[in-house]
Amino acid sequence: xxEVWTLAEFSHGKLSSVSYELLNRGKNLAEKLNTALASVVxxxxxxxxxxxxxxxxxADKVYVVDDKNLENFLVEPYAxxxxxxxxxxxxxxxxxxxxxxxxxxxxxVAVKVRTGLTADCTVLDIEExxxxxxxxxxxxxxxxxxxxxxxxxxxxxxxxxxxxxxxxLPDRNRTGEVIYKKFDEDxxxxxxxYLRFIKDESQQVSxxxxxxxxxxxxxxxxxxxxxxxxxxxxxxxxxxGASREVVDRGWKPYPHQIGLSGKTVSPALYIAVGIxxxxxxxxxxxxxxxxxxxxxxxxxxxxxxxxxxxVGDLNxxxxxxxxxxxxxxxxxxx
Amino acid sequence: xxxxxxxxxxxxxxxxxxxxKTGTMVREGVESIINPLxxxxxxxxxxxxxxxxGQVIVISMGPEKALExxxxxxxxxxxxxxxxxxxxxxxxxxxxxxxxxAHAIKKIGDFxxxxxxxxxxxxxxxxxxxxxxxxxxLPLSTFTSEIISIDExxxxxxxxxxxxxxxxxxxxxxxxxxxxxxxxxxxxxxxGKLRAKGVExxxxxxxxxxxxxxxxxxxxxxxxVVKIFTPKVTREGEMITVNDEKSLEEAVDKIMExxxxxxxx
Ligand SMILES: Cc1cc2nc3c(=O)[nH]c(=O)nc-3n(C[C@H](O)[C@H](O)[C@H](O)COP(=O)(O)OP(=O)(O)OC[C@H]3O[C@@H](n4cnc5c(N)ncnc54)[C@H](O)[C@@H]3O)c2cc1C
Ligand SMILES: Cc1cc2nc3c(=O)[nH]c(=O)nc-3n(C[C@H](O)[C@H](O)[C@H](O)COP(=O)(O)OP(=O)(O)OC[C@H]3O[C@@H](n4cnc5c(N)ncnc54)[C@H](O)[C@@H]3O)c2cc1C
Numbered sequence: 094x095x096e097v098w099t100l101a102e103f104s105h106g107k108l109s110s111v112s113y114e115l116l117n118r119g120k121n122l123a124e125k126l127n128t129a130l131a132s133v134v135x136x137x138x139x140x141x142x143x144x145x146x147x148x149x150x151x152a153d154k155v156y157v158v159d160d161k162n163l164e165n166f167l168v169e170p171y172a173x174x175x176x177x178x179x180x181x182x183x184x185x186x187x188x189x190x191x192x193x194x195x196x197x198x199x200x201x202v203a204v205k206v207r208t209g210l211t212a213d214c215t216v217l218d219i220e221e222x223x224x225x226x227x228x229x230x231x232x233x234x235x236x237x238x239x240x241x242x243x244x245x246x247x248x249x250x251x252x253x254x255x256x257x258x259x260x261x262l263p264d265r266n267r268t269g270e271v272i273y274k275k276f277d278e279d280x281x282x283x284x285x286x287y288l289r290f291i292k293d294e295s296q297q298v299s300x301x302x303x304x305x306x307x308x309x310x311x312x313x314x315x316x317x318x319x320x321x322x323x324x325x326x327x328x329x330x331x332x333x334g335a336s337r338e339v340v341d342r343g344w345k346p347y348p349h350q351i352g353l354s355g356k357t358v359s360p361a362l363y364i365a366v367g368i369x370x371x372x373x374x375x376x377x378x379x380x381x382x383x384x385x386x387x388x389x390x391x392x393x394x395x396x397x398x399x400x401x402x403x404v405g406d407l408n409x410x411x412x413x414x415x416x417x418x419x420x421x422x423x424x425x426x427x
Numbered sequence: 428x429x430x431x432x433x434x435x436x437x438x439x440x441x442x443x444x445x446x447x448k449t450g451t452m453v454r455e456g457v458e459s460i461i462n463p464l465x466x467x468x469x470x471x472x473x474x475x476x477x478x479x480x481g482q483v484i485v486i487s488m489g490p491e492k493a494l495e496x497x498x499x500x501x502x503x504x505x506x507x508x509x510x511x512x513x514x515x516x517x518x519x520x521x522x523x524x525x526x527x528x529a530h531a532i533k534k535i536g537d538f539x540x541x542x543x544x545x546x547x548x549x550x551x552x553x554x555x556x557x558x559x560x561x562x563x564x565l566p567l568s569t570f571t572s573e574i575i576s577i578d579e580x581x582x583x584x585x586x587x588x589x590x591x592x593x594x595x596x597x598x599x600x601x602x603x604x605x606x607x608x609x610x611x612x613x614x615x616x617x618x619g620k621l622r623a624k625g626v627e628x629x630x631x632x633x634x635x636x637x638x639x640x641x642x643x644x645x646x647x648x649x650x651x652v653v654k655i656f657t658p659k660v661t662r663e664g665e666m667i668t669v670n671d672e673k674s675l676e677e678a679v680d681k682i683m684e685x686x687x688x689x690x691x692x
Contacts, residue, residue: 242650404666
């Protein structure tokens with residue numbers, strides 16, 4: 094039986110926490126299949142502490158490809174390295190996060206190794222009897238869930254929705270094997286060149302990493318009112334989201350848009366303020382762990398998916414909420 | 428510039444109805460539209476053509492009905508179209524779909540750019556664009572939000588990633604998938620509609636594009652959808668109505684209690 098692999102993902106020199114979420118998923122699958130769990134790390138100047146962290150969080154093995162050419166993500170060289178590793182070790186399952194990197198790299202790889210890839214899964218399990226991976230994912234804007242199998246080809250590949258599970262916790266006593274692989278220059282040849290990264294200065298916390306997202310909709314009435322959303326997000330250490338209505342009006346730039354034609358997020362808490370809950374908005378946030386909605390219309394669709402719904406005027410509720418959170422934080426600080 | 432834009436016809440999902448018994452989508456009375464996220468690809472392609480000349484060709488794999496989608500794209504300003512339609516294409520997953528589209532693009536030949544939507548609103552995978560690039564061994568930029576420049580066989584693009592943007596330079600020909608920020612789609616004009624009526628759209632099958640039948644349709648698809656069901660969308664949510672000072676105070680206290688209990692603060 095081949096191993097269960099997870100792709101460890103770097104973002105700007107740091108291992109991202111989705112890498113540990115994948116280990117959590119992978120551990121469960123590897124145990125059921127009675128096989129080893131391995132992480133694959135591609136990058137440059139990969140610090141030993143990162144490798145140890147992956148082992149502490151469940152990896153039995155870590156494959157490391159450390160090369161200057163892998164400093165920034167470019168699909169062609171990354172894919173070539175992964176394809177070579179897959180051909181050499183024949184993993185049974187290969188998981189990556191459904192981030193912009195995972196969603197670019199995995200389909201490129203799957204085509205070339207001629208295997209199936211399931212997108213943006215929220216549930217993974219092993220089918221009794223066959224040992225096949227059962228991959229469940231939302232489709233049609235979250236209106237349905239589909240379970241998908243890759244019965245005849247290996248590895249069974251899937252991208253996994255970030256935050257759809259908790260990161261694996263570290264156990265400092267765990268040990269694991271580290272395998273360094275080297276590749277010839279020609280593997281890294283690419284018709285693309287990485288130029289630069291431009292940080293979004295308007296976001297302290299990126300939407301995809303945020304534990305809490307506070308989103309505002311047209312119900313805010315005026316762009317100035319968005320300050321309340323920004324302030325609430327900052328107090329909670331969260332990120333700021335927006336409905337399309339807000340983005341189309343220019344109250345917030347496009348990178349903040351949540352929904353069908355924006356980003357898909359799954360934070361621990363999503364706070365929707367003055368958002369009606371149109372199906373295209375819900376498609377981007379309905380797998381959030383908790384949803385709090387504030388809207389003056391008791392019949393707003395958003396309440397159907399909320400854990401806590403407050404029917405009322407946001408102009409009254411937000412200032413008081415902000416005040417109470419400040420008071421609470423002050424009290425906690427002493 | 429010769430630009431190929433693959434577009435998918437999808438059901439209008441703004442008010443999707445699910446059959447509670449079978450858990451499948453009710454298709455009757457559901458209108459078919461161009462995948463809304465493909466409109467940004469079409470618009471960007473037309474703009475590039477208007478700026479520097481050339482040709483925009485839309486291609487779509489699907490039933491005969493998908494001809495409507497191609498005609499609409501032509502009415503918006505695309506020049507030509509090709510429909511990929513054959514029983515043998517049915518049941519293709521993203522691997523097989525990318526295979527068919529890549530073969531068709533190769534047959535069209537001599538292209539500079541392939542511009543795809545970010546994802547289709549029904550299958551929702553976003554895998555076909557990267558899949559086409561992989562089949563054709565072409566450089567790829569996904570989640571592209573801006574074309575910065577095109578010259579001397581190279582294109583510079585900006586793509587939306589976690590926490591910001593990235594800029595890449597790709598050699599042409601290249602494949603892009605684009606997000607909404609890249610363009611603001613125009614509506615088809617009356618003149619465009621008239622022109623679209625007159626444009627002959629060839630229909631290609633497996634033989635026309637020289638694709639191995641082992642690689643297409645259900646037979647060529649490594650994945651299988653084994654179950655479709657409706658998620659439980661309703662949560663056991665608690666509702667509080669604010670109508671005076673007292674209930675306002677209570678509602679906000681309730682939020683605080685919620686945040687503390689769930690360890691979110
Ligand atoms: C192809 C397609 C793609 C789309 N993609 C997206 C997408 O990615 N993301 C997205 O968000 N939308 C998307 N939409 C648009 C979507 O259909 C809705 O139009 C949009 O989500 C509505 O935004 P909203 O909730 O901010 O505004 P509205 O629907 O206007 O809702 C405003 C809400 O605020 C409430 N309100 C007003 N005043 C107050 C107050 N004082 N206090 C409290 N509540 C108040 C109202 O009761 C109302 O419910 C898409 C549409 C299409 C057709
Ligand atoms: C519920 C459900 C779940 C599915 N899950 C998976 C899965 O996880 N993995 C998998 O491999 N298959 C899956 N499929 C099959 C998949 O939907 C089809 O292969 C479909 O033809 C293409 O995938 P998509 O709709 O996700 O397109 P996407 O990959 O999201 O489309 C991206 C872009 O590619 C272009 N494009 C896509 N399809 C066409 C077309 N027919 N003609 C022209 N251009 C096109 C468009 O530019 C589009 O914007 C699933 C199908 C269903 C019904």
